[in-house]
Amino acid sequence: xxxxxxxxxxxxxxxxxxxxxxxxxxxxxxxxxxxxxxxxxxxxxxxxxxxxxxxxxxxxxxxxxxxxxxxxxxxxxxxxxxxxxxxxxxxxxxxxxxxxxxxxxxxxxxxxxxxxxxxxxxxxxxxxxxxxxxxxxxxxxxxxxxxxxxxxxxxxxxxxxxxxxxxxxxxxxxxxxxxxxxxxxxxxxxxxxxxxxxxxxxxxxxxxxxxxxxxxxxxxxxxxxxxxxxxxxxxxxxxxxxxxxxxxxxxxxxxxxxxxxxxxxxxxxxxxxxxxxxxxxxxxxxxxxxxxxxxxxxxxxxxxxxxxxxxxxxxxxxxxxxxxxxxxxxxxxxxxxxxxxxxxxxxxxxxxxxxxxxxxxxxxxxxxxxxxxxxxxxxxxxxxxxxxxxxxxxxxxxxxxxxxxxxxxxxxxxxxxxxxxxxxxxxxxxxxxxxxxxxxxxxxxxxxxxxxxxxxxxxxxxxxxxxxxxxxxxxxxxxxxxxxxxxxxxxxxxxxxxxxxxxxxxxxxxxxxxxxxxxxxxxxxxxxxxxxxxxxxxxxxxxxxxxxxxxxxxxxxxxxxxxxxxxxx
Numbered sequence: 001x002x003x004x005x006x007x008x009x010x011x012x013x014x015x016x017x018x019x020x021x022x023x024x025x026x027x028x029x030x031x032x033x034x035x036x037x038x039x040x041x042x043x044x045x046x047x048x049x050x051x052x053x054x055x056x057x058x059x060x061x062x063x064x065x066x067x068x069x070x071x072x073x074x075x076x077x078x079x080x081x082x083x084x085x086x087x088x089x090x091x092x093x094x095x096x097x098x099x100x101x102x103x104x105x106x107x108x109x110x111x112x113x114x115x116x117x118x119x120x121x122x123x124x125x126x127x128x129x130x131x132x133x134x135x136x137x138x139x140x141x142x143x144x145x146x147x148x149x150x151x152x153x154x155x156x157x158x159x160x161x162x163x164x165x166x167x168x169x170x171x172x173x174x175x176x177x178x179x180x181x182x183x184x185x186x187x188x189x190x191x192x193x194x195x196x197x198x199x200x201x202x203x204x205x206x207x208x209x210x211x212x213x214x215x216x217x218x219x220x221x222x223x224x225x226x227x228x229x230x231x232x233x234x235x236x237x238x239x240x241x242x243x244x245x246x247x248x249x250x251x252x253x254x255x256x257x258x259x260x261x262x263x264x265x266x267x268x269x270x271x272x273x274x275x276x277x278x279x280x281x282x283x284x285x286x287x288x289x290x291x292x293x294x295x296x297x298x299x300x301x302x303x304x305x306x307x308x309x310x311x312x313x314x315x316x317x318x319x320x321x322x323x324x325x326x327x328x329x330x331x332x333x334x335x336x337x338x339x340x341x342x343x344x345x346x347x348x349x350x351x352x353x354x355x356x357x358x359x360x361x362x363x364x365x366x367x368x369x370x371x372x373x374x375x376x377x378x379x380x381x382x383x384x385x386x387x388x389x390x391x392x393x394x395x396x397x398x399x400x401x402x403x404x405x406x407x408x409x410x411x412x413x414x415x416x417x418x419x420x421x422x423x424x425x426x427x428x429x430x431x432x433x434x435x436x437x438x439x440x441x442x443x444x445x446x447x448x449x450x451x452x453x454x455x456x457x458x459x460x461x462x463x464x465x466x467x468x469x470x471x472x473x474x475x476x477x478x479x480x481x482x483x484x485x486x487x488x489x490x491x492x493x494x495x496x497x498x499x500x501x502x503x504x505x506x507x508x509x510x511x512x513x514x515x516x517x518x519x520x521x522x523x524x525x526x527x528x529x530x531x532x533x534x535x536x537x538x539x540x541x542x543x544x545x546x547x548x549x550x551x552x553x554x555x556x557x558x559x560x561x562x563x564x565x566x567x568x569x
Contacts, residue, residue, distance in 0.1 A: 062317045089552060265434055319409055354530075354531070367410055
């Protein structure tokens with residue numbers, strides 16, 4: 001018992017850091033569970049751990065490598081099953097990895113583990129003999145926000161899922177027999193949890209507040225905006241019910257109509273992501289700061305050999321040529337056009353294949369390190385000599401720890417200070433920020449036929465980096481494609497792409513295109529350099545059933561009432 005109390009006291013002093021289920025105690029000591037609810041410090045420790053149920057994006061295998069954003073140069077830990085579309089109900093849990101490796105892409109088991117924990121908390125707090133303390137109602141509201149967030153993570157992966165509002169015994173098969181609810185029922189439940197949470201939450205926290213990173217009213221409004229946008233999208237709204245699009249527009253408009261909240265786009269896009277939350281707070285609506293000691297693994301496994309400790313790290317999330325090609329030219333024109341699967345240079349853009357990184361949208365240089373980029377005072381060189389016997393230090397020829405795509409992810413990488421495994425530094429993961437809300441609003445207004453509003457809010461996001469507005473001449477399907485691309489560029493590596501292309505029902509096109517990189521060959525006598533896109537990966541054919549994930553076979557065996565995701569039976 002003393003050992004358990006000691007664990008809880010540590011938990012109460014280290015916010016959000018522990019991954020252990022504190023109800024996983026020895027059955028002979030069941031009285032310890034009751035002791036939790038009689039002690040305010042232990043209640044807070046239990047509550048703090050609930051925040052670990054929300055996936056973030058700082059994993060070794062970021063979600064980006066499961067899409068056309070990045071190429072995985074580090075075949076490890078099941079990631080290849082996802083990147084090749086080889087996952088099945090039997091292997092998906094291993095394919096997505098755990099907290100350290102893969103971010104729980106297969107989230108069913110973890111999601112319901114945390115729903116149970118949250119339900120236990122809510123039941124204990126509503127019991128007639130519940131301990132009373134000052135901010136008890138706020139903790140209850142935070143728990144409802146977290147339950148809504150967990151359900152959203154299940155919804156975006158699996159569609160309709162069982163809505164469970166009571167705790168249950170994991171060892172009792174009869175108590176875990178739940179059927180799927182419909183998509184509309186899941187969305188309505190998420191909305192209900194958020195509506196009940198909002199009145200007992202503060203509007204927002206600023207970065208200097210000790211509670212920064214906890215649930216707020218504004219975080220709840222932002223989550224509602226994303227949930228309702230997804231619910232209105234083609235995957236979940238096949239009849240294109242315009243009322244759902246109107247609800248999505250109204251949810252985003254909370255931040256547009258209430259300017260007194262104090263939010264604004266941070267003027268420096270690059271610095272928004274590579275330092276602890278500070279001045280960036282005007283754009284961040286809900287974020288948590290992660291360090292290399294509490295789950296922030298991305299930098300060490302993206303930086304390549306140059307900065308790696310222990311002789312180099314994998315460049316396991318190397319940006320793809322596919323992503324690079326989708327950055328507009330500085331004049332606002334797309335560099336390329338597509339006709340089916342045929343890509344062509346847009347003659348109006350001014351793109352020069354001999355200088356492919358010149359005059360591009362500034363967000364490219366803020367997001368990606370390419371050949372001849374200077375970062376942290378170092379000139380990055382990805383070239384290979386025409387003779388084939390020399391190469392730049394950052395070339396894939398130099399080390400397998402350098403990215404085969406010839407690009408390194410710059411987003412979320414600290415610009416100064418030591419950069420290796422032994423160094424502790426803090427970077428924010430942006431769960432919700434104002435730019436996303438603007439794009440949510442633009443998408444909903446477009447689908448409602450208000451193309452002027454869609455152009456206006458896409459252009460607001462572009463204006464932050466000095467990009468021209470979307471011209472009035474861009475309408476209809478062309479405007480939709482510009483909207484989709486703006487979201488791709490602005491939110492790159494923020495764990496949106498995997499789900500966006502599925503909810504738009506365009507994954508069958510995107511996922512069936514090869515993942516490409518760039519071969520860079522330099523004549524060391526003349527300095528002349530040629531850039532040749534190369535095919536790095538052809539995935540197995542994408543199937544419509546992959547728009548949603550399968551449930552692990554083990555979970556189906558535990559719950560005979562549960563139906564497999566359509567197409568995965």
